Amino acid sequence: xxxxxxxxxxxxxxxxxxxxxxxxxxxxxxxxxxxxxxxxxxxxxxxxxxxxxxxxxxxxxxxxxxxxxxxxxxxxxxxxxxxxxxxxxxxxxxxxxxxxxxxxxxxxxxxxxxxxxxxxxxxxxxxxxxxxxxxxxxxxxxxxxxxxxxxxxxxxxxxxxxxxxxxxxxxxxxxxxxxxxxxxxxxxxxxxxxxxxxxxxxxxxxxxxxxxxxxxxxxxxxxxxxxxxxxxxxxxxxxxxxxxxxxxxxxxxxxxxxxxxxxxxxxxxxxxxxxxxxxxxxxxxxxxxxxxxxxxxxxxxxxxxxxxxxxxxxxxxxxxxxxxxxxxxxxxxxxxxxxxxxxxxxxxxxxxx
Amino acid sequence: xxxxxxxxxxxxxxxxxxxxxxxxxxxxxxxxxxxxxxxxxxxxxxxxxxxxxxxxxxxxxxxxxxxxxxxxxxxxxxxxxxxxxxxxxxxxxxxxxxxxxxxxxxxxxxxxxxxxxxxxxxxxxxxxxxxxxxxxxxxxxxxxxxxxxxxxxxxxxxxxxxxxxxxxxxxxxxxxxxxxxxxxxxxxxxxxxxxxxxxxxxxxxxxxxxxxxxxxxxxxxxxxxxxxxxxxxxxxxxxxxxxxxxxxxxxxxxxxxxxxxxxxxxxxxxxxxxxxxxxxxxxxxxxxxxxxxxxxxxxxxxxxxxxxxxxxxxxxxxxxxxxxxxxxxxxxxxxxxxxxxxxxxxxxxxxxx
Numbered sequence: 001x002x003x004x005x006x007x008x009x010x011x012x013x014x015x016x017x018x019x020x021x022x023x024x025x026x027x028x029x030x031x032x033x034x035x036x037x038x039x040x041x042x043x044x045x046x047x048x049x050x051x052x053x054x055x056x057x058x059x060x061x062x063x064x065x066x067x068x069x070x071x072x073x074x075x076x077x078x079x080x081x082x083x084x085x086x087x088x089x090x091x092x093x094x095x096x097x098x099x100x101x102x103x104x105x106x107x108x109x110x111x112x113x114x115x116x117x118x119x120x121x122x123x124x125x126x127x128x129x130x131x132x133x134x135x136x137x138x139x140x141x142x143x144x145x146x147x148x149x150x151x152x153x154x155x156x157x158x159x160x161x162x163x164x165x166x167x168x169x170x171x172x173x174x175x176x177x178x179x180x181x182x183x184x185x186x187x188x189x190x191x192x193x194x195x196x197x198x199x200x201x202x203x204x205x206x207x208x209x210x211x212x213x214x215x216x217x218x219x220x221x222x223x224x225x226x227x228x229x230x231x232x233x234x235x236x237x238x239x240x241x242x243x244x245x246x247x248x249x250x251x252x253x254x255x256x257x258x259x260x261x262x263x264x265x266x267x268x269x270x271x272x273x274x275x276x277x278x279x280x281x282x283x284x285x286x287x288x289x290x291x292x293x294x295x296x297x298x299x300x301x302x303x304x305x306x307x308x309x310x311x312x313x314x315x316x317x318x319x320x321x322x323x324x325x326x327x328x329x330x331x332x333x334x335x336x337x338x339x340x341x342x343x344x345x346x347x348x349x350x351x352x353x
Numbered sequence: 354x355x356x357x358x359x360x361x362x363x364x365x366x367x368x369x370x371x372x373x374x375x376x377x378x379x380x381x382x383x384x385x386x387x388x389x390x391x392x393x394x395x396x397x398x399x400x401x402x403x404x405x406x407x408x409x410x411x412x413x414x415x416x417x418x419x420x421x422x423x424x425x426x427x428x429x430x431x432x433x434x435x436x437x438x439x440x441x442x443x444x445x446x447x448x449x450x451x452x453x454x455x456x457x458x459x460x461x462x463x464x465x466x467x468x469x470x471x472x473x474x475x476x477x478x479x480x481x482x483x484x485x486x487x488x489x490x491x492x493x494x495x496x497x498x499x500x501x502x503x504x505x506x507x508x509x510x511x512x513x514x515x516x517x518x519x520x521x522x523x524x525x526x527x528x529x530x531x532x533x534x535x536x537x538x539x540x541x542x543x544x545x546x547x548x549x550x551x552x553x554x555x556x557x558x559x560x561x562x563x564x565x566x567x568x569x570x571x572x573x574x575x576x577x578x579x580x581x582x583x584x585x586x587x588x589x590x591x592x593x594x595x596x597x598x599x600x601x602x603x604x605x606x607x608x609x610x611x612x613x614x615x616x617x618x619x620x621x622x623x624x625x626x627x628x629x630x631x632x633x634x635x636x637x638x639x640x641x642x643x644x645x646x647x648x649x650x651x652x653x654x655x656x657x658x659x660x661x662x663x664x665x666x667x668x669x670x671x672x673x674x675x676x677x678x679x680x681x682x683x684x685x686x687x688x689x690x691x692x693x694x695x696x697x698x699x700x701x702x703x704x705x706x
Contacts, residue, residue, distance in 0.1 A: 137556050139573035145559050146499065147570070205559070206498050206569055210609035212560040219499070220492035253606050253613070256692050262608070305575035340610050344531050 003125045004350065006289045007309040008271055009035035011295040012130070012192050012240025014169055014263070015059055015068075017042050022247050023329055024267060025062040032271025032312045035301070037059040037240065039094055043072035065308050069301070071095045076114070080121035083107050084261035093128035093169075094118070098136055098152070112159055119159065123166040128299065133170045133178060134215055142292065145216045146202070150177040157160055159175065160185050165300070172242045174198065176217045176225035182236060183229075190298045192240025193226055194289075196264045196337055198277045199201060205224040209253045210335070214242065228291055231283035238295035239274060242264055243267040248332045264337040270324055275314050313350035317343060357703065358641045361624055364648040365483070365524055365545050365593025367616070368421075369413055370395050376682055377598050377620060378415040384702050385624030385665045387441045388654070390422045391594065393448050396425035397547055402439040405526035420660050422654070424448045424483060429467070433474035445652065446481035446522075447471070451489055452506070465512055472512065476519040481652065486523045486531060486546035487568055490549040495541065497634035498569045499555070499655035503530040513538050520651070525550065525595045527568045535589060536582075543651045545593025546643075548577055549617045562606045562613035563688070566597065583643055592627060596620040602687050617690040622676055626691055628667050628698040666703035670696060673690055 006016035010033045016024055028036045038059065040046035046055055052070040059068045072078060072086055076097040083094070114117075122129060132154060134148035143151055156170055163287075169183055170191045182191040200217035211217070230235050244263030252261045266296055275289055278284045296302055303309050321344050359407050363386045368378055381389045391412065394569040397409050399408055405423040412421045425431060425439055427449040436447070451469075451511045465472075475482060486509060487501035496504055499596035523535055531666055564570070597616030606613045619626055629646055629691035631637050649655055656662050679686035 001706070051685040057430075100370065139554065139576075142572060143573040144555050144572050145685050200495050202499060207558075207562050207565040207606070208609075208612040208617060209476045209562055209606045219495060219497050221495040223492075251606075252608075253604075255605075255686055256690075262560060318482055334480060335609050337609075 003314045005312045006292055007303045008033045008291040008312055009295050010241045011037040011238060012242050014039045020245060022062060023327060025059055027268035028066050029063055031267045032267055034308055034310055035067045040071045040073040045336040047075050047077055047088045049075050049091060052091050053089060067306055067308060074115060078118055080117055083118060083121040084125055087125040087127050093130050094122060095130040097132045098134055112155060119163050119166055122250060123163045128167045130169050130171055142177050146218060149175050153177060153181045156181060160189055171240060172215060174218045175222045179225045179229050190236040193237055194242045195266050195274050195277060196333060198226055208249050210346060212260060212262055213264045214262040227281040230286055231281060232288045235294050239291045240265050241270050245334055247329060248335055262349050266337045268336055269338060272343055272345040272347060275344050279344060313347045313348050315348050317346045358665045359645055360656045361386045361644040361665055362648050363589060363594050364390040365595050367597040373598060375415055376680060378412055380621035381419050382416055384620045384622055388420045388660055388661055391424060393424045393426040400426050400428050400430055402442045402444060406442060407442050412618050420659055420661060427468060431471055433470055435469060436474040437478055440478040440480050447475060448483040448484050450485045451487055451513040465508060470518055472516050476516045481520045481522060483522045483524055489685045499571060501682045502528050506534045509534055513542055513565060523669050524593060525568060525584050527571045530574045532578045532582050543589040548619050548623060548630060553581055557618055563570060563604050565613060565615055566617045567615040580634040582618055583639055584634060586642050588647050592644045594619050598687055600682060603659045619690045621690060622690055624665060625700060627697055629696050645681045666701050667698045668701050670699045
């Protein structure tokens, strides 16, 4: 048995900067994808059209066979004029990070009303707002990593109500509440789901920092809601891997005073992993919808208009096939999610054996 | 300012075996305690009176200045006769571990009815039942590490109803639900609370395996319930540190396939740490009740009947005093909870400077 997918697109990926970027950018293609929707949380964050275009050129230099859809980082410096300029230059979206909840989000937003002029301009030019949907933890109001996403949802509804034509993506949903919220919204609101949140629950990152990411994986019932909406083939839910590599020393917790970085790395095995997971809960027939059609449709980025595209072929692996454990990264090795575990699918060139 | 506490007693502690035992047993006294209620989850578990007495002799050889109150591990091999024998030999209680939820619990129980003859004998001779109050995680029924304790509480009520005169301790409570459940029960049901659960919430162990223990620390509202019941001075709530050392290599998560051991180590700093934490939420006046009076009263183990006892004196530290970061353990170093953090109290000999 083999499967072909028309030009898979990953609508949420971190491609970093510098040495790690040189290593991981080619993994987008290795993982079966030829479109990467690129997050702007660099140091410093990507806040202008010029920066976005420079970053895009960097990425194209590393691997020209992937299309990079660029985003800006929502911040007080951003103006309506810059939005219009970015739109003309082909920048696709603006990403909002609540302050302090994930990697390089210290400059994140605290309230949304201040950004309504930006949203207004985005709505006019039809740019996409990408929301990291968590509020910061606050012990006084009983907000913690496990209810940070449900607690964010009123913000989603409020922004959607104020800007009904603004396309919004609630990124990396992890809860039943988030799935239900997006379903309730109109056709301009969509939702990305990562591969790893289709696999993990809270027990998996308890004591295992390599499975720790933000948003954290939630309860079994939440995972079921994510799996169900994928199996249902709902057109406003699609893959955004949130693939986020960190060097091994940052993922290990070797001392009590050093907490590990949030993020799991799925890029190099992404399409086989998604196939493997969808098969595990009876949704393999939704693979193309989830990894290509739904996201492209929402982003108005059809395969036809794309400069580089390809059909990716998957076949069943031999029993006992394990995920590659590591990729050299200077003196360290970058370790992907699912490393050392069995995986049921692999990419091949589509020719018969 | 100084405080004196009459013979602090730690009603839940893991003293291990072998080399680590030689290191940590003296830490009971170092931490200000002269009574240790000793958990039986060794390899193999302590399931007979003979084993308990041999283990007690080992501990007394290492540090004769602490009184060790011994327990048996609830398992199918245990008989009513053995209970009576253990009771005559001075064994205090029987510890129940649900299968697979914590260190060395593979032989734990799956249902309680099978143990009713044992409970009957324990009730007759007035031995204490110590419950690890969690059910195992089960994705099919949405049981996970964060609701494992609330999901256990019906078992507590059922056993208490069936054996109203049996003294039961719900160990290391972490949730508001558990606190409320124990309050609802009669005078034969009490509850131990650890030091670290007065400090930690889920955010603290997300990505930081050194703060990972079972039961896991819960939500801010749960921590508040624990703090409130201590501040209230409720007589059926007392300290059981659950101090549980693991060597650093077992607490680190250096690879994606190696999850860390559950447990934090508080023994060597226990009384100062508890004073520090109680002071932080306005309960310093309950320190003696929480660390000595309440537990001794429930266990019917007054200071007067104790062979070795002492008054322990605490004074404020100089600002900037940090917890010792490590204790040599062979080629490794055992690292306590709160290592490198400021602590407001220290033990001294009671004489004026």
